Amino acid sequence: MFRLLVWGFLFLLGAGLALGVSGQDDRRTAVLLEISGAIGPATSDYVVRGIRQARDDGAEVVILRMDTPGGLDTAMREIIKEILSSPVPVASYVSPPGSRAASAGTYILYASHIAAMAPATNLGSATPVQIGGVPGMPDDQQDRPDRSRGQADENEASDNGDEAAAGEEDAEERAQPRRGADAMERKVLEDAVAYIRGLAERHGRNADWAEEAVREAVNLTATEALEKNVIDVVAESVADLLEQIHGRTVKMEVGERVLDTENLQVVEIEPDWRSRLLSVITNPNIAYILMMVGIYGIIFELANPGNIFPGVVGVICLVLALYAFQVLPINYAGLALILLGIVLMIAEAFAPSFGILGFGGIAAFVLGSIILMDEATLNISIPLIGGVALVSAAFFIWILSRLFGIRRRKVVTGQEEMIGLEGTAVEDFEGNKGRVWLHSESWSAESPVPVYGGDPVKVTGMKGLRLEVEPVAEQTDTNKGAAT
Structure with missing residues (x-):
């Protein structure tokens, strides 16, 4: 009985599968x-x-x-x-x-x-x-090199009163099929x-x-x-x-x-998901952004080794951008200008040229971005290019302002910082040599004129670890007056 039930179940299951497939x-x-x-x-x-x-x-x-x-x-x-x-x-x-x-x-x-x-x-x-x-030329005159001659013939015919003949000639010329203005255009068109x-x-x-x-x-x-x-x-x-x-x-x-x-x-x-992802990364604007994020991510990683995150994100974005550029109609002259512009902008940060390298890089970057895509239906948004250029320009203007500020700032370290500082003579100088108190330190010093203990002195130079000082004029005159 059990076997009959099993065989019946298998039969029904097979019949159901057969009906489903059918x-x-x-x-x-x-x-x-x-x-x-x-x-x-x-x-x-x-x-x-x-x-x-x-x-x-x-x-x-x-x-x-x-x-x-x-x-x-x-x-x-x-x-x-x-x-x-x-x-x-x-x-x-x-x-x-x-x-x-x-x-x-x-x-x-x-x-x-x-x-x-x-x-x-x-x-x-x-x-x-x-x-x-040719830009600026009307469509009905494109790729017709003999158009001007035909127009001249038409004017001549009009002068002779033969307007009908000129009209027929112009109509025949318009009826001629477009052939292309040069060899390359003709090849593409005929193909x-x-x-x-x-x-x-x-x-x-x-x-x-x-x-x-x-x-x-x-x-x-x-x-x-x-x-x-x-x-x-x-x-x-x-x-x-x-x-x-x-x-x-x-x-x-x-x-x-x-x-x-x-x-x-x-x-x-x-x-x-694959088609959607491909659609996103092959959008020229997205590919452009991926390229910029990739390049700057790698730059930040090289400038600060060990951060890891900028480098990982930069490599991934750059690989995606390169894949997109592989399948997009890229103008390699435009890509070269973009890379040149980035190199010049980086060079400005490491070798300041007071804006020459930086703004030259921005100009190359903008021109390269505009001509990067060859296809009319697939090009980079001008506002996006302008936005990136403005951010880059603002960044380098900030760098230049910082550089000029640093140049105007007083030196605070090293030998140059000591020049002009004022201290106090610890003792009377003997043989024009003695010690002064400066920077909470006792320094060996020498002076071309006599210096007395307690006189304020000013540093005029430095030889090794010995200061060259001279008395502060106003204080010296006061001391002399009191002695008299």
Whole structure:
């Protein structure tokens, strides 16, 4: 009887586990990942691991809900590589209304198996920011070296009464695609154009508009993007998106796949502690602060060996800052200027130059901080730079004031301190030599004039341990008068 009960219990347990596994297998999911703000190393790490988790969990589709102004080229390409090689279809969805997929977001949208937007959203402005034109020049004149000649031709045509011909010439010039002002700009621009055209052709989307978005930084609304075959769907919500893409055929890394998105359970994967930590330390302002805390912590530890705490905190902060700089677009000339500025400021503290080294270091530090980041979407806050510079300036102004105060202060130790002090002759000097009472001590002294016991004397010099003194004039005259 006992055996029957045991076998019955095991049977029920096995049946329950089987039903549980079956129920879990029957639960079909769509994984939702959120891209919000500038795309950086933390974003790429979060998206790549999210897509891989969706693959491991057997999800039917991954939805990238985006609202981004753009970001780093390296981070964008990591995301796109993962999308293109993913066995799970990826649908990029610009949402909620009012969002945008600018710059890097446009590339990701083109790379996705499904490109979707919510109403009242936009995409475009995909020109690489590193190839920005000459400051102060209007956008319609950037990267057109022959513009001035065209303007001169237009003026000449107007003088000859041929305004129509000039207008046609100017229109043709405006229609010419942007090519870049120099070799480096052309290389970056043409690489970006080829990249986005390849993504467009892979999924059968409008490659000509994609090129225009790169060369001319144009934008489209959701409705216009659908009309121009830039996106596949305009959806009101995630549920609407899943309903509209059900049954569509998408091109995967190998072959094609028909989407089955009916009755999917949407599972949102939020950034874990690793992604949040990476997001914090790769913020340019935080990385900048970590670097400063690290450098000064190590300096304090070296100046006061044995404190331990400043050194430990400094090393940890400096390592975190170096890791952040490894994945951020750092201008090494800016970093070198920052380090030079810190060295000069430290040198001012140990070898005072009355402000030359200190304020030179502050200038180098500020300039280096401003040019430290190459990317427009990832730069250091000017108020933060100004605050650090002001604190440093105040510190060195305080040091200078202390130095000037010390120079004006009377010497209180050593041979120099003895000069000018007044004492009392202990006895009459014999042969111009005798002893004086000074500093509660009896000193051997000599004087070029006679000195009598009890006369106040003033120290005029010092030879070894013998003082050179002379009588105080007023007191000597008084004594002489009394003797007379």
